[in-house]
Every structure is written in structure tokens, then in C-alpha cells.
Amino acid sequence: LWKEGEKGIIKAGQPPRWWPRMQLIDPHDEKPHMLLWIAKDTEFELYYAYREAWLVNMTFAQVVKYIRDVEIESRENIQIRVIDPNFGPKRKGNTKTTVRDDFETEGRNIGYPLRFMFGDDHKALGRKRVAELLRWDISKPISIINRPSLYVCNDLVKCIYQIEHYVWPEEGEQDPAIAKPVKKEDDACDLLQYFSLIKWSDKPAQIIPGFGNAY
Secondary structure (H helix, E strand, C coil), rough: CCCCCCCCCCCCCCCCCCCCEEEEEECCCCCEEEEEEEEECCCCHHHHEEEEEECCCCCCCHHHHHHHHHHHCEEEEEEEEEEEECCHHHHHCCCEEEEEHHHHHHHHCCCCCCCCCCCCCCHHHHHHHHHHHHHCCCCCCEECCCCCEEEEEEHHHHHHHHCCCCCCCCCCCCCCCCCCCCCCCHHHHCCCCCHCCCCCCCCCCCHHHHHHHCC
């Protein structure tokens, strides 16, 4: 899809350098950490999940170093970072710091500052939003007017597997307003839901004159 040396692409398989990027993480104590990177094609309002990481037996410091290394290699400028809103605010008993605090501290320790926002954990709403982004008329060929808005690159094996094995309760089993998926193989899907509920603006900040000296 992306060839090195073409249209701002500095590394094969990575989106053009000027596309806005988002990085999401679902960290755990015992399970592997799931990471996902998504780029936005601002010209056509399309989104591409282009990189994943399934990091086993890594400390927070090692995860942060991994993030730094892969992003520096591709000379990326990450616009938004998102962390799981359930585990991210969890406090450690000995330090009283949160998981998010620890990740951000590790980033500062290696000179690669990270700032994470908490994702929106409205499961049912996120599921519907992701479904909308993936929807297209399968009875017609993909075209500029008939195509999904979200793509997952085919080398994201873990992400694709989890999407295909995502289990949602059957209709009538749970209240649809508070329904939640089966907690199994859901890490990547959770990250996609957090992504889908973020108002991702690619417009630069503007200074607007106000009354008197106010801006």
C-alpha cells in the first residue's frame, strides 16, 4: 500500500509522514500489553490501523522504550495517545501513582515524553461506531463512493484475529444500553472502540481575537 520514497513515505508499509497519527495502549499486569497505531488520511477522511504490538512479559519501562524506538525509526509525530480507561487510572499501593502516571514518568526518564488521555469506555456506543466505520455495500465493488472508512493493514495479525473472534452477547441476553462483550480476545477491539469515540480534528489551533486583550 505504501512504498518507500513515494509521496512522503519514508519507510515501506508506513503511511505518509504528514498524516496525523494516534497511538493507543491497553496495558496489563499479567496479560501482554496491546498497542495500536492509527493514521488518518485527511484528504478522504479515511483511517488506517497500520501497526500493532503484542508485548509479552515487558515492564512499563520496556514498553515505553519500544514505543520510542519504533516511532523514532519512522520519524513519527503522534498527535494523540490513548490509554485504557479502566487500568490506566489504577493506583499502585506502594507509590499511590496511577498506571498512566508510571508510563508518563518512564517516558520522561528516557527523554521521550508521553502524554495519555483516557479512552471513552461506552462499549455499546463504541461497537456501533466501529461498525459504521467498517460498513460498505458488499453487493457492489469497492469504489470512491462505496468503501469503509476504517482499514486494518493485513500484517496486523493479532488485531485481525481479535476482530474476527470478538464475541458480543446475543440480543435479549443483556440490556442493550449496558451490554458488554465477552472478556476474551477483546484488547484490539477495545482500542478500536476508544479510537472511534474520539473527536479527532486535524485542523491546526488558531488564535482568534477576542474583546480587549482576551484571546
